[in-house]
Amino acid sequence: MLADDIAGRPYSKAEHNRLLQAVIDRPRGSIEYKHQNISAVLKGLGESWIPGYKPAFNFQASLVDAVVRWLERHPDWLAPAARMAMGPSPSALREEAMLWIGPPPTHSNAPPPDELEQMTAIARKYDVAARDARNRALGRAGEERVLAHERASLLAAGRTDLAERIRWVSHVDGDGAGYDILSFDTDGSDRLIEVKTTNGWECTPFHITRNELAVAEACCKDWRLVRLWNFAREPKAFELRPPLDAHVSLMATSYQASFL
Numbered sequence: 001m002l003a004d005d006i007a008g009r010p011y012s013k014a015e016h017n018r019l020l021q022a023v024i025d026r027p028r029g030s031i032e033y034k035h036q037n038i039s040a041v042l043k044g045l046g047e048s049w050i051p052g053y054k055p056a057f058n059f060q061a062s063l064v065d066a067v068v069r070w071l072e073r074h075p076d077w078l079a080p081a082a083r084m085a086m087g088p089s090p091s092a093l094r095e096e097a098m099l100w101i102g103p104p105p106t107h108s109n110a111p112p113p114d115e116l117e118q119m120t121a122i123a124r125k126y127d128v129a130a131r132d133a134r135n136r137a138l139g140r141a142g143e144e145r146v147l148a149h150e151r152a153s154l155l156a157a158g159r160t161d162l163a164e165r166i167r168w169v170s171h172v173d174g175d176g177a178g179y180d181i182l183s184f185d186t187d188g189s190d191r192l193i194e195v196k197t198t199n200g201w202e203c204t205p206f207h208i209t210r211n212e213l214a215v216a217e218a219c220c221k222d223w224r225l226v227r228l229w230n231f232a233r234e235p236k237a238f239e240l241r242p243p244l245d246a247h248v249s250l251m252a253t254s255y256q257a258s259f260l
Contacts, residue, residue, distance in 0.1 A: 001013065001016055001050055002048065002049065002050050005050055005051065005233075006048060006232055006233055013050075013052065013053075017031050017032065032053070033056060035050065035053040036053045036054055036055060036056035037056050037057075037059040037063055038053070038063070038067060039053045039054065039055040039056070040055035040056055040057045040059060040115075040118070040119075041059065041063055041064050041067045041122065042055075042067065043055045043119060043200065043201055044064070044118060044119040044120075044121075044122030044123055044128075045067065045068070045071075045122060045123070045126060045128055045200070046123065046128040046131070046132065046198050046199060046200025046201070046204040046205075047071075047199055047200055048199055048200075048230070048232050048233050055115075057115045057118050058118075059118075064122055064125075068126060097148040097149055097151070097152035098149060098152050098153065098156070099145065099146070099149040099228075099235060099236070099237050100235075100236045100237070101149075101226075101236075101237045101238060101239065102236065102237075102238050103238060104202075104227070104238040104239070104240055104247055105202050105203050105238070119203075123204065123205050124205075128198075128200065128204060128205060129204075129205040129206050129207045129253075130207060130253075132196075132197065132198050132200075132204070132206060132207070133206070133207040138197050138198075138199070138231070139195070139197055140171075141197070141231070142195050142196075142197025142228045142231060142235075143168065143170060143171070143180050143181065143195045143197075144168075145197075145228060145231075145235055146180075146181060146193060146195045146226050146228060146237070147166065147168055147181055149237075150163075150166055150181065150183040150191070150193070151163045151166055154166070154183075154184065154186065157186045159184070159186055162184040162186070162188065165184065166181065166182065166183045166184070167181070167182040168180070168181055169181060169182050176211065177215070178192075178194070178209075178211045178212050178214065178215025178216070178219075178223075179192040179193055179194045179212070179215060179223060180193060180194055180195045181193040181195065189221075189222065190222040191222060191224055192215070192219055192222045192223045192224065193224050193225075193226050194208075194212055194216075194223070194224070194225045194226070195225075195226050195228060196208070196225060196226070196227050196228065197228040197229075197231050198227075198228070198229050198231060199229075199230070199231050199232040199233075200229060200230075201229060201230070202227070202229045202230075202236070202238065204229065206227070207253070208225075208244070208250075213244065213250075216242045216243075216244060217242060217243070220241075220242040220243070223241070223242055224239050224240070224241060225239065225240040225241075225244065226238075226239055227239075227240065
């Protein structure tokens with residue numbers, strides 16, 4: 001059903017529920033609630049879930065293990081090529097170049113503490129941030145989406161001259177600059193954009209390198225982190241400006257070991 005939903009194909013939750021009732025001998029409500037539990041696990045893993053099955057928490061740890069085993073047995077599900085084949089075509093993305101960019105998450109719109117604790121534990125145990133960071137095709141697709149948004153924004157503002165000067169730095173020069181895209185505000189000032197992309201919800205954790213943090217600090221007036229989320233279904237974004245530790249908790253995840 002989730003694959004059908006992402007692809008925009010029609011499907012019936014009620015029919016699927018009836019088929020499951022015949023197989024596992026559980027009532028309709030129990031099956032619906034288990035789907036909501038699965039949605040909660042997928043949310044913690046930084047993945048999409050089926051609309052209408054609102055994430056329901058306080059599930060057993062064995063359910064998380066079961067979902068992770070399924071994902072491991074179906075690696076194509078995590079492959080951006082397969083996911084993007086389900087979703088909008090590249091031409092559709094170009095036609096809808098302008099992204100919805102909203103405010104960053106705050107404590108006021110955070111989930112209840114017990115839900116947040118479960119999601120954080122899942123994300124940490126299965127290292128969702130590292131998975132997204134390793135997913136180069138997802139990262140490239142996200143950068144391309146933000147690049148199109150920046151160009152469309154400047155063109156809409158009548159700054160064709162600036163739109164033509166936008167540069168995809170990570171694609172042309174590699175990843176060493178500390179940002180992915182050189183863009184501009186309408187007044188001509190620089191926008192040094194680092195893009196972080198996930199298929200998950202807006203609070204899915206992400207990795208950031210020491211170099212990216214250093215550039216953010218050195219170029220604090222121009223540097224921006226654009227967090228692109230819900231990418232497989234309906235891409236949305238928000239911006240973070242330095243200092244990043246005013247918005248997120250930064251935790252070291254690896255160390256360099258030198259001989260004494």
